Structures are given as structure tokens and as C-alpha cells.
Amino acid sequence: MAPVTRARRAGYSTGSLVTGAFGTVPGLLLLPYLTDTLGIPAATAGLLVLFPKAWDVLLNPVAGRISDRAGPRRPFILRGGLIVGVLFALLFAFPAAGAGYVEVVFLLCATAYAFYQVPYVAMLAELTTDYHERTRLMTWRMAVLALTILICGAGAPALRDATGGYQVMGIAVGVLIMLGTIAVFVGTRGVTFQTQADTGAGFGALVRAVRDSPRFRRLLTASVLQAIGVGTVLAGVEYMSRVVLGNKSLQPLLFVAFVAPAMIVMPFWQRLAARHGKRVGYLVATLIFAGALTVSVLARVAPLWAVILFAGITGVGYSGIQVFPFAMLADVTTEEEERTGARRAGLFAGVWTAGETLALALGPGVYGLVLAAGGYVSSTDGSAVQPESAVVAALLGFTIVPALFALAAVPLLNRKLEAARDTSGSGADRAQEVA
Template structure:
């Protein structure tokens, strides 16, 4: 298939405003919201962040199955995607509404309940969103270009949500600040949902194959699909590392750098480079191959994070230099796995003759969600081990052991997790990558329109 038009690339990429906002803000602010506004103990707060996301690990494959069935029945995944995104937008605003039910336990229970609904709605948005690249184009390199656009918009979305949201919460202060922030992020999510729905109107949806008849056949496919399992393992471990890092940004700004106002700058310094280096990663993927780009970006990220383990003794400008280098690596580990995934899906659909995009995206999203959820929970455990003092006052003093725990949880721990994925980055994750400059396209056949 020929290259996609600008309208389709941009329209699809706008969905990153929803995934970027929901994937970022809870990991960035929900833990401090619980520990420093509701006085929830750090270990309990970490569990609260984890449990609703853990539900998605079970539910996302089901959402993928529903998405595949909706594609075959209605000829499009877009309506399911739009409904999921809009419900998520409303529920996200409610998540930080802080109703004040009279006790810490009741308020925490409210957060858990609403977060469960958010996680379910997000599954119905993100799973179809992740399934679309395998259907929008069959061209090997066009998928890298589409993913680069998506990650560039994702970086912008993360910058806006991750930098502005803490500014709103801190600027207004207290529960009121979190309420306003929740509405702001809810609007961003709605913009993303509506944008991708309208922007992909009329775009190809791929071959309208029958879904696999039963879960037993799907499980057999996953057992036999070694390339997907390798790629999924790498993505999960690295998502866990990034989520642990993001959970520490708020604490590093306050207790390591000594200035809560630096939180937004730290976040922008980490995510912002993606807007600048995305064409570079695209070019590396085209000339050196997607696997090479994936390996180089992983090594760069691990080295930069390892250097940040010495943040307590660094000058603040030096900290930002290494944060920016980590951001360059982060951009690469976002682009390449998402560019490889649709190649694997297309090959597996040709092999089995059945729709795989939805269920594969469901399993993929479940692993990503688990990594993003376990990260803040893991960081919460590190805080607890360091003797972090939870308080309704965000300026509570911390022992030296807690500051050290914050530093290592933000740097060394995610560096180790990113590095652990490197031995898994072998050629088998590609399922047969063509040589740079070549192409890999499915033969022409019946295609629908969304």
C-alpha cells in the first residue's frame, strides 16, 4: 500500500493526547495526591495506584477480542474507541475530585473505585488505538513513519499534561488544585478521543478477516508466537523502568533538588527531546534497521539514568543534562517496539488467516498497563523502605535515608530495569526484518474503510 496522507497520520497521532495524558498524570501525581493530600501511607498508596491498573491486565485481552468482533461486525474500531475515550475523560476529572467523605479510608476507597472505571474505559480506547497501525498501512517503513508521528505527538501530549498538570495542582494548591487539574486533563483526553475518531475517518482498516473462533486457539497462537513474546517482554520491562522514573519526578524536585517548581522542568527535560530527535530515530530505523535503533536507544537511556544516581551531589544544570540524554533514549524505546509490532501482526494474520490486531493489542496493552502500574507501586515500596514520612503537608521534612531512596528509585532502579531488557533484544523479536531499504508488504486483497 502507498504512503499514508498527512491527514491520516496526524489524525491517528492525535489519539496520543488521550494515551499520553492518562499514561502520564496518574503515575506522576496520583501517588503524591494520596500520600501528601490524603495522608495515605506510602505502601498503601502504591497499592492503590497498582490495583485498578492490574485489572486491565485481565481485561485488556477481552477488550481486544471485543474490538476484533466490532471490526468484523461494523467494519470499524472507531466507535468503540470514541466511546472509551469520552468515558475516560469524564471519569478522570472525577478521579481527582476529592469529595471529602470524612475519613482517609473512605476517600481512598473512592479513588480506587473511580480508577477502576478509568482503567476499563481506557482499555476500550487504547486497545483499538494500538490495533490500527497494522491496518492503516501494509508498508514496512511507513509504519515507522506513522509511529514516529504518533510518538512525537505523544511527547507533546506528555509535555502538556505532565508539565502543566503539576503546575496547576501546585499553583492552586491542596484538593482544589487537584480538582482543577483533573478537569484540565479530562479535556485533553476528550480532544484526543475526538481527534483520532474524526482524523481516521475514511482511512483503510485492512482485511476484514474472521476473528479466531475461541480462546483456546488464541492461547495456542500466543504460545507459538515467539517473536511477539520476546518483544512483549522487552516492552514490559522497559515500561516498568520508565514508570518508576516518572513516579519519582515529584519527589526528586522537592527533596533532592529542593525546589517543587522544578518538577515541570524535569518532566519537560525528559520528554521534550522526543520532539527534536524523532526524525533521527526514524532515519536510523530506515538505514540501520529497527532492531539497531531499539538497542542504541536502550543503551543510551540506561547510561543516562545510571548517571543520575549521583544527582544528590550534582549541580542542578548537570542533572538536567542527563535528564535530557535519558529523554533522547526514551524517544527511541517508544518508537521502535511500536513500529515492529504491526509487522508481527501482519505476518501472523497471513499465517493464521484470522484477525489478530485487536487481541494482540489487548495483550500488548495489558503488559504496558501492568508495567506502568507496577512502577509507581515499586517506587512507593522504595520510599517505604527508605523511611519516607507521609503527611497531609507536602513540605514535611524527610530523613536522609528517604532522600537517598528517592534518588535511587528515580535513577538506578529504572536504569537496571532498562538494561535487563537488553539481552532480550535479539533478531527473533523482528519475526524476519527486511534489510534496510527493503519493504515488507502484504499482497493486495480485500480491504475495508473505517
Template structure:
């Protein structure tokens, strides 16, 4: 049964929050700590990383808690509103603390960011779990994810472009308040739009969390899908970490980073419906395989950054972006299929734990990707003290390898578990 259009589109409003929160801290939190608050770089790096590591642990717990919710407003919906409001408020507080001394400012940001990350886990995991419960139509789930990925792209482009401008014009406190409003719009929008939907009434199983995690991980198709998605998140994390280095050292134009970023993310606005059509006619697995291959081709083509001409790199980033859009639409639609099929087979609702493990894996992959890129730079002899004026030939090679070959290999390896995925979405009805 098809969902009302307001539910499909309104549910996607939650991606305003996920896209914004996934973009802005990575762009601005580290320079805020080091350049405005005077926090040492190594301490600032830990402050940025620790909440992400905490989310890896917390996501399955958040899923378990939402699985056992029995609110009359729906199993997941109350989390969207409560956690969404907390997310918006605490994000603004991150950038509204004391300006000194540095130790006090660092503690403020760490505590605020930890609370903010906790709120985000209790929003994102129930948000990801909803498609498996509000429709039994596997094709409808794909249409929901198409809208979702398009809104994510808009949120990333909007927040990534406007937040730095607000910092430059009004300062970090105003930027925090502005982003808080964006987060509030996304979370409240998703909550309101999904009012009245009928959810799967299957009860969550009893027993310790460890046992429920074991049951979920034992599902072969979920395991294959998760391994493939995490490998891709790791590769994409490394690719995105290299954008500013490529622009500065290989293209000799720091402004090129914005063009590369837009070329990679922007295609999702145009091609997500095409990937949805592919999935509808040829299957989600086929769509995921095809989009993965396109992403690999685009990543390899990014080797053109080693030339003196910039436009081939932008074209390559666009090709990679076309593939990236599909590698978001397809697995995000396949995950609720797997979770719903497992619920139907066992009679127990573990959908929140499925999505909790999924978001934990994605968070871990995206968090480790920049670290992997940094390791490649270190092996190549990247010199931090040069201030962007010069790098050795081996360091320049490392910049390119970490940006193109490493992501291409990681994404290509994801094809191995993905080929063994066996769930037929035609039978994936809750």
C-alpha cells in the same frame, strides 16, 4: 502504499488522550484523595492502584472484542469514539463527586476511576491495533509512530504543566473538566482523521480467549519484544517515581522535579524523527537496540544527582530522554509488524489480542515501577516521618540507586531478549 498525511498526523491525535490519561492521575489523584477528601493514605493508594490492576486483566479482553467487531465504520474506529467519550466524561466525574464524608468520597472516586479505566482500555487497545490493519508498509508504520510519540510528549508536557496550575487556581472540579476536554479532543480527532481508511479484512478466529492468548504468547518475536518492553517500562516507572525525591533530597530544590521531568520527556519532540530515520536506514531492531543503550547510558549518568551541582543531572536526564524517545518509536512500530506477520501466516486476525497483551504488560510495568522504587527506599531506611527535613546517608543512597542504577540495570537486561528478535521488517507486510 503510503497513507495520506492527514491519517498519519490525525491518528497521532489519539496520543493526546493516552499521554494525558497516563500523566494526570499519577500527578494529582493521590493528593486529591488524601489532602482534599481526607482519605487515609493506604486506602488512597489502593484506589489509585486497583483500576490499573483491572486494566491488566481487561486489556486482552478488549482486544478480543475489537478483533471480532464488524462495524461498517471499521473494526476499531467505533471504539475510539464511544470509549473516548466515556473516558472524557468519567474522568471529569472522578473529581466532581461528594467532598465528604471520606468513605463516601472514596467509593465515588474508586467507582468513577474503575469505569474510566475500563473506557480507557476500550480506547487504547483498538487505537494501538489500528496501524497493523490500515497499512501493510512497515516503514509507514514507523512514520505513524514518530508522529505518535511526538504528540505523546506534547500531551505529557502540556497536561503535566497545566493541570496542577488549574487545581491551584480553580480547584479539582475545574481541572477534571479541563482534562476531560483534552481527552475528548484527542479521541474525536483520531476518529475523524482515520475515516475512510481501508482495513485488513481478515476475520478473527473462533474459540475461547484462553486459546487465543496461548497462540499469541507462543509467537517467539512477540514474546521477546514484550519482555523487553515490560522490563523497560518497569525501569522507567521506577525512574519517574524517584524524580520528586531526587529533587527534594539530593538537589535540595523541589522545583527541580519539573526540570528533570521536562528534560526526560522533552527530547522526544526533537529526536523522534531522527530515530525514525535510523529505523528506515538501519532497521527497527537496530534502532531499538541503539536507543536502549542510550537510555542505559543516560540512566547511569543520572548518578550525578549525588553531587551538589544540578546541571549535570539535567544533561543526563536529556541523554536518557533521547534514548527513551527511541524506545517508544521503535517498539511501537515493531509491534504491528509482528501482529501483521502473524495474521498473514495464520490467516486469522488476533491483532487486538496482541495489542491487548502489550498494553497490559506496559500498564503492569509502569504500575510496579513505583512499587519497586518504594522497596529500594525501604531497604535504604527512608524515614517517612521526617517531613522532608532530613534523611540518613543510607536513605539518600537509596534515593539515588532507585533513580539511576535500578532503572539502568532493568533497561540493560531488556537487551537480552531484544537481541534474539528475528523479524525482518522488509518482509513484515500484512
């Protein structure tokens, strides 16, 4: 397979404008929108955020099988992304319509997103078979993802506050999603799809494919556990700034501190993987992420500069736990396709994105339950006085809870997780599989 050009790397990476926006803004603002604009109790709001994403657990594998059978993935990416952009603009457009409207539109949005995200993730395995090139592709993609999360995480709340509501923010993010969709569609022109036999459309084929790949199951489980933690962190940023630190205006600063380091340390993760392998890099990133979150429990007594520093170190770990699982997924997919002779990129991507989507939705759900356990008081204007127990719950939900989810993945990050490694960097010869 020909080397991946810089133009194609850039083209593929722009797809993270879509995944970054849709993965960040609902996780960051939808729970506060429900609890502090619509006045929905925290536990109920968490479930409302969870349900549409839980639907994707069933839908994403189906989208993967359809994508595998259809051939080219770019048409799916174009149609799915444009529909997501339109629906996202509608999601926050009519607050008077109530929670039922939000739930229906979010469900439709999640459905369209499945048919964007699954083909997009599957395409990585078809861009190159080179072990190191996949890491390079993922560092490019994650750099764009980090920039998108930075823009959306800091910009969406600021735009909401500047315009006095969520409507303009929803339209702006919807436009960004559509622009990202068009960019990745144009930038991946000429990408061919695999010619292996189809895996079959039945549920039994999906179960057998996952059952026969213990490495995929291990990688998926680790990623899902950590994605729950990431979702919890995203859901807690506003509550951390407003309830714990007592200053809502700190939210953009916290978010910038969390995301900005990711763009700086991407080359470090690439070099670490080239020297020690992706599994070691994944483990190091996990320990940094969990360790920094654990120390952040001191936020109420620590000076602000220390809180920002902890957020920055958390962001360093976060960038690594984004890069390595996706790069390793492509390696595992290629191994399975070579072993079976069947086209499985879409199938595995469907199962993977189903797990990731559910996990990121469970994050706000978990955070909502933690707030409810602490007695968080909902309101329609965000002005309710919170009891001490709610403040403690907001702090623990942002720090200790996601750290525990991240550390729960550590036993899975042993040598059995590493796929066959090409140590030459050319992709021509593969090293022996790590025992």
C-alpha cells in the same frame, strides 16, 4: 494498500493526546495525591495505584478480542475515550471522599481506557503494511505523545499548584482527553479493517496465539520490563525535585528536560531504523536511556545544569524505546495474520496493552515500595521532614531502579526479535527474515 497521507498520519497521531495524558498524569501525580494530600502510607498508596491497572491485565485481551470480532475500531475509540475523559475529571474532584472513592473511580477509568487504547494500538497494523511507513507513523505518533507528556507533565503540576488543589487540574486533563478522542475519531475516517477470519473469543485462542509467536513474546517481555522502568521514573519526578533536590518548583523543569528532546530526535530514530533496522535502533535507545539514568545517581552532588542534561539524555533514549516496540508490534502482527489467515491485531494489541498498563502501574508501586523501605514519612500537606534514608531511596528509585529494568531487556534484543524487513521502502517486496 494505498500510501498513508499526511492528514491520516496526523489524524492517527492525535490519539496520543489520550494515551499521553492518561499514561502520564496518574503516574506522575496520583501517588503524591495519595501520600501527601490524603495521607496514605507510601506502600499502601503504591498498591492503590497498581490495582486498577492490574485489572486491565485481564480486561485488555478481552477488549482486543471484542474489537476484532466487532469490525470497525473507531466506535470503540470514540466511546472509550469520552468516558475516560469524564471519569478522569471525577478522579480528583472530591478529595474528602477518601482513598476508597479514588480507587473505585480509577478502576472505572482504567476499564474505559482499555476499550480506547486496545483498538487504537491495533489500528496501526490496519493503516499500512509497509515496514518503513509504520516507523514513520510511529514517529509522528510519538512526537504528539512527547508533546502531550510535556504539556501534562509540566502543566498538570503547575495548574495544581496555581489553583491550590487537584480539582481544576483533573477537569483540564479530562477535557484534553475528550478533545484527543474526537480528533482521532475524525482524523481516521475511512480506515478499513482487516477481513481475515476471527481469532475466536476464547481464552484458549489467546494463549495459542501468544504461544505460537515467540517473536511477539520476546518483544512484549522487553517492552514490559522497560515500561516498569518508565513508570518508576514518572512516579519519581516530584519526589526527585522536592525530596532529593529540595525544590518542588524544579519538577516542571525536570519534566521538560526529560520529554522535550523526544520531539527533536524522532527524525534521527526514523533514519537509524531505515539504515540499520528497528532492532538496532531499539538497542541503542535502551543503552542511552539506562546509561543516562545511571549517571543521574550523582544528582545530589552534581550542579543543576548537569542534572538537567542527564534528564535530557534520558529523554533521548526514552523516545526510542517508545517508537521501536510499537512499530515492531505492527510488523509481528502482520506476519502472524499472513501466517495464520486470522485477524489478530486486536488480540495482540490487547495482550500488549495489558502488559504495558500493568507495567506502568507497577512503576509507581515499585517506587512506593522503595520509598517505604527508606522510611518515607507521609502527610496531608507534603510538609513532613524526611530522614536521610528516604532521600536516598527517592534518588535510587528515580535512577538506578529504572535503569536496571531497562537493561534487563537487553538480552531479548537479539536478532530473533527483528521481524521480516522491507528494505525497499515501498512495502511491495519483503526481505528475508533476519535469522
